[in-house]
Amino acid sequence: MRAVSNSCRARLLPAALVALALGHGVAAHGQEIAPPQPDANDDLAPIDPDQDLAPLPDLEIDWPELDQDPPPLATLSDEAMASDAAARQAEADAARAANPGAVADLGDSSDETIDEVDLTLDTRQQEDDAFLGEAGIERPYSVRVVGIDDSESEGIAVNRRFGELSQLDARDGDPALVAQINRRSEADAELLYRLLKIDGFYDALVAYDFVPDITAQRVEVVFTVTPGERYPLSDVNLAGLDAAADGDSAKFRADFPLAVGDPADQDDVVAGREELSTALQENGYPFASVDDPALTIDHEAISGVLAMPVTPGGKRNFGQIVVEGGKPFDARHTQLIARFEPGDLYKASDIEDLRRAIIATSLVSQVTIDPVDSGDGKSVDVAVKMIPAPPRTIAGEIGYGTGEGFRAEVSWEHRNFFPPEGLVRARAVAGTREQLGHIVYRRNNFLRRDQVLTAQALASNQQFDAYDARTALISGVLERKTTLIFQKKWSWSLGGEVVYTAERPSPNAVNPPPRTTYYIAALPGSLYYDGSDDLLDPKTGFRLGGRLSPEFSLASNNVGYARVQLDGSYYRPVNDKVVLAARVRLGTIAGAATADIAPSRRNYAGGGGSVRGYGYQAIGPRDAFNDPIGGRGLIELSGEARIRLDMFGGNFGVVPFVDAGNVYDSQFPDFSGLRLGAGVGIRYYTNFGPIRVDVGTPLNPRQGDPRVAVYVSLGQAF
Incomplete structure (x- = not known):
């Protein structure tokens, strides 16, 4: 050189002297040598950096x-x-x-x-x-x-x-x-x-x-x-921390991440301040404050002294929830949503959880939650101020699907028609294969948080290749649901339904058979475990679930049977760009012959959420007119590689996939005659989940199967 x-x-x-590059720093004292000024005779222009380096707000810097x-x-x-x-x-x-x-x-x-x-x-x-x-x-x-x-x-x-x-x-x-x-x-x-x-x-x-x-x-x-020698800390002074309650002061000092002998690292100082502030807020100190740290450097001693004054502000428990204005729901319902009760130790994380839960109701556009001294020196009330969001939504959509034809849907809903959180939705569908009228009442956070009560009434006319059905249904279900905001490990549902349906198989026959009228009573239930890391775009973990629906059918033959379905999926990242995913589904209907089960209650396979490349419900036994008739035993298998691309800002991905499946007239699947489908999908990744477009083709098609099938949806296929 x-x-x-x-x-x-x-x-x-x-x-x-300070860490402008990171956007934060600590105040420092002691003798330092400053950067030199540009030489007045230098023929170069003064330094004019293109990239400013800003200090972290609220931290004083001695230049x-x-x-x-x-x-x-x-x-x-x-x-x-x-x-x-x-x-x-x-x-x-x-x-x-x-x-x-x-x-x-x-x-x-x-x-x-x-x-x-x-x-x-x-x-x-x-x-x-x-x-x-x-x-x-x-x-x-x-x-x-x-x-x-x-x-x-x-x-x-x-x-x-x-x-x-x-x-x-x-x-x-x-x-x-x-x-x-x-x-x-x-x-x-x-x-x-x-x-x-x-x-x-x-x-x-x-x-x-x-x-x-x-x-x-x-x-x-x-x-x-x-680099020279790395300066250690010769003293860590947390003045004021002794004002915390008995036993807490020693615990906070012991848990503080910096001690004498540790490097005088400004990153660690800033992180230590945040960690101490969080510890105070999470252990009953809602009014605690940690002042800006000061780091004094002694060049002769080759060491630094850290001073970080603390004001604990008194230890408190939760008091009452107070809602300003009482809209869109009152303090009683807000307390139902909260994960804390009056008398519990104050935790800032419980306040943040309540804020997110209120936003998740879709009834609030903005919410402010503050601890307020209750005046007794022992507790803090929780002051909640909500700005209501528009409660009504009108929506419509038009689409086309292979095997489902053209379809137009319009819906209206009021999310607080029966306060608190009593939603009413009316929906109508007009299409070449389906006509439907549907009304739903749903009470969110029913009796307890994340518990939903749903009641619905439906009338429909469906004309698919597998069956023709005119149906009226009334049902109710109580469930614990997982959501995009609060993804739960365990979810369950338990309900009941009564169905009137007049159906016939083989509707495309030259002389279709007469309709059979079925009166069905069912008690469907489900239990699911979600061990994945994301609801719409999982990258690691697994999911397991099962559905059981005991049913009794009154028709020409009165029969009782049970519909059972088991689902499992597994996700394994290869690297930060590739995820391997696999899925299996097994189903059975036990207790009745296929002919005694209403066609709409049988098992079917094929389509975007099943075996891609085949038409909707097209896999399985067929009649003399090559129309699917459904069955009792069911198996579906899927495997795909989800590859995220670096191009276009990293927002796109490709997904090669292979699916397999079949439906059997027998009670249990025997894994013979599997229909194979393969293809590739495109993913566009948004901040709420991927939008998918899959194009599949059957590898061992039968007469009537399409050469290519296209599927569009939100979220991964499974």
Whole structure:
């Protein structure tokens, strides 16, 4: 490295005082050496960084005095010149070994040999200077940092942050004028100093140099870092913490992440402040405050002193919930939603949970929740202020599906028709294969949080390839549901329904059979376990679930039977871009022959949520007219690779998949005659879940199966 050179312009600057690069810092005191001011005779423009580095709000910063002189360069210059002389001597020795005759021609004079080599080096220096000094010529460049050990945690952090914030790295590969490279290098040198200070290296030295590659017409900017000794903390002062309740003060001190002897790392100081504040708020101190930390650096002692004043503010329990205005629901219902009771120890996380639960009702657009002193010195009331959201929604959709035909739907709902949270929804469907009228009453958070009561009445006319059904249904169900906001491990449902339906199989026959009238009573129930990490886009974990519906049917033959279905899925990430997913479904109807079960209550397979590539309900036994008739035994298998792409901002992915399945007239599936489908899907990832488009084709089709089937939906296939 040429530390002193007109063309290379090496710089040696002391570290700045605080961590501007991270957007936070701590107040510091003690003698520091400030970054040098630009030389008034420098022909380069002053430093004008393109990327500002802002401090974290609420943390005071004592700026270093900028009028102090930098450390003299004489020592470095001597070292550089000594290093240069050594390099020249080494090159002379190499030249002598490679060409002894040249030395002999010079009279075997070592001085003359060195002079000859020096002439070569001087010529090379002149070439480098000329290369770097060409006016108006832009040069591509690269960046290298020497002296930071990537194997150490602090070295990894410095390099990562430098790569994120470096002005040189931000334009790496783009040609620039040497003057521009120099200005960016000066800014990046100061950035490196500050990053090293963040990690506790308060005596760090950084120099940079330009290494031209005339052959490649490139410039390499080399930063040489001498971190120095990492300063430890000699004292940690949490003044005021003793005002906490008996026993709490010692616990908070013991749990505080910084202690004497730990590095004076500014990241750790900021994290420690947040951790202490959270611990106070989670253990009954709603009015606690932790002041801005002050870090005093002693260069002579090579240590730092941390002072962080604390005001606990008194230990409290929860009091009463008070709702301002009482809309869209009152304090009693708000208390039902809360996960805490009056008298419980105050926890800030319970307040945040209540806020999210109120937003999840869809009845509130904004909510503010504050602890308020109840006046008894022992508890705090919870003041809730809600701004109601529009309660009504009108929606419509038009679509087409293979096997389902054209379909238009319109719906109206009022989410608080019967307060609190009593929803009423009316829905109508008009299509080529289905006509439907549907009304629903739903009470969310019924009797307890996350418990839903639903009652519905429905009348429909369905004309599918498998059956033709005119149906009226009344049902009610009580369930514990999982949602996008609160994904639950366990969910369940238990209900009852009464069905009148007039149906016939093989509706496409030349002479379709007469309709059979069925009166059905059922008690459906379900239990599911969700061990995945996301409801709409799982990447790891598994899911297990089962459905059981004992039913009694009055028709030409009065029969009782049980419908059973088991589902399982598994998700395994290969890396951060690829997830492997698999699914299995087994179903059976026990207790009755297929012919005695209403066609709409039988098992079917095929379609977007089943075996892709086949039509809706198209897999399984067929009649003489090649129409599906359903069955009792069911099996479905699916496997796919969910591959996220880097292009288009990382919002798209591709999903190759293979599905298999079949339906059997027998009670249990025998795994024979599996229908195979394969294809590829496109995923567009949004902030609420992926939108999927799957295109599949049957691999062993039968007569009447489509060549290609397309499916569009929200969320992954399973």
